[in-house]
Amino acid sequence: MTTLACIIRPSTPPSRIVPLARAVESAGIKEIWLWEDCFQTGGISAASAILSATDHVRVGIGVMPTPLRNVALTAMEVATVEGMFPGRLVPGIGHGVQSWMAQVGAKAASPLTLMREYSTALRALLAGERVTTSGRYVSLDDVALDWPPAQPVPVPVAATGPKSLRLAGEIGDGVVLEGSVGLAGLPAVLERVAEGRAAAGHDAAAPFPVIQNVSAATGPDAATRLRAELTAWGMDVAGDDGLGSYALWGDAQALADGVLRYGKAGASTVALQPTEDEPDMERFIEVVGAAQELLASA
Template sequence: MTTLACIIRPSTPPSRIIPLARAVEAAGIEEIWLWEDCFQTGGISAAGAILSATDHVRVGIGVMPTPLRNVALTAMEVATVDGMFPGRLIPGIGHGVQSWMAQVGGKAGSPLTLMREYATALRALLAGERVTTSGRYVSLDDVALDWPPARPVPVPVAATGPRSLRLAGEVGDGVVLEGSVGLAGLPAVLERIAEGRAAAGHDPSAPFPVIQNVSAATGPDAAARLRAELTAWGQDVADDAGLATYAVWGDAQAIADGVRRYGDAGAHTVALQPTEDEPDLERFIEVTGAAQELLRQG
């Protein structure tokens, strides 16, 4: 069954994060996904707080921008959170929005090179290895974690373009896809990922989770709100057919049906993203939870 997740956007005021996370868990939703936009809520801090305030929901960060964080610090934070809440954190990494990375003096000349070096080092550190490497962006001298995770912690990689998708297949433990991929774009995306996995010699039958962000809305004005937001992002959603390529909306049954379509196309986790102007996040979570129950029923 496709995993259904609920996104708490980084524009959410920090004071609202814990109540919303508790509502997500109470609704029976399996995962919460966050991400880091400059200069809003932090991924690791929000994830740790959510995990402390809930009992079993998993928290994915999709994603942490690699230029913002030294890889050793990321490894330390991920290992610490996983040690307190084993198996409940999914720490994704990505290139970051390049204009924001320039604002903080961290823009990389080659984001792909940075990602290759960073993902390789991070996964090695989390596996308990002692790492020495001197790359273009990542340099470590005899570094090992005192408290590495007791079990493997998968690190998915965000990707959009063909080269980054192939790289995600090579160096990631999964992939996080933006909503701009859409339902129609998934087959080509999966082909590029498979090319990267084959190039790296990975077992094609080994698990490789595909996490797809999908815009979603409920209520009488759901389609209108989605169309306005997606149009502003440059998506062609002039009619319902176009909107259905990038979004799901309506009641619980309509949401569940839309999630199934993404699952049938190859997504393992569908993370539903409310619109920025969602008027009732608690109601959105309630409907998402009802859709989750419909998915469980088959």
């Protein structure tokens, strides 16, 4: 069954994060997904607050930009959160927006090399290994966590282009896909991921989470708000068919039907992303929760 998740955007004021997370859990939604945009809310801090304030909901970070953090610090933070809330954190990593990475003096000349080195070291540290490595970007000298996780922590990798998609399949414990993939583009994207998995010798039948972000809205002006936002992002959303390629809108049944379409195309988690100008997040969460009930009863 495809998992339905709700996104809390990083532009959300910090004071609103916990109340919204509690509303998500109360609505019966199983997962909350966050991500980090410079210079808004932090992923690990927001995830920790949500996990502390809720009982069951899982929290995914899709994603933390690798250039912003030393890999040992990321491992320490992830292991700490996992130790406090076992099995409830999914810490995704990605390249980051290159202009922002340059803005903070952290842009990598080869993001793919950084991702390979970073993911390899992070997974080893979280597995309790003692790591010594000297790469182009990641250097560790006899580093091991005092408190490694007691169970494996999946680390999905965000990807967009063909090379990064193959790399995600090769080194990731799943892949995080942004909304620009769209419903029609999902099968081709997953072919690139599968190529990476095959090249690494992974079992094609083994579970491999595919987290797909999808813009969504409810209410009478839902399509108008979605079209304005996606057009500003440079996406071709002319007409209902164009908009429907990248977004879901309408009542709970419309959202549930859309999630099923993405599930049939290969997504294991569909994370619904409200528009930046969503006027009523509580109402949005309520409708997403109703869609969850429809999916559960299908």
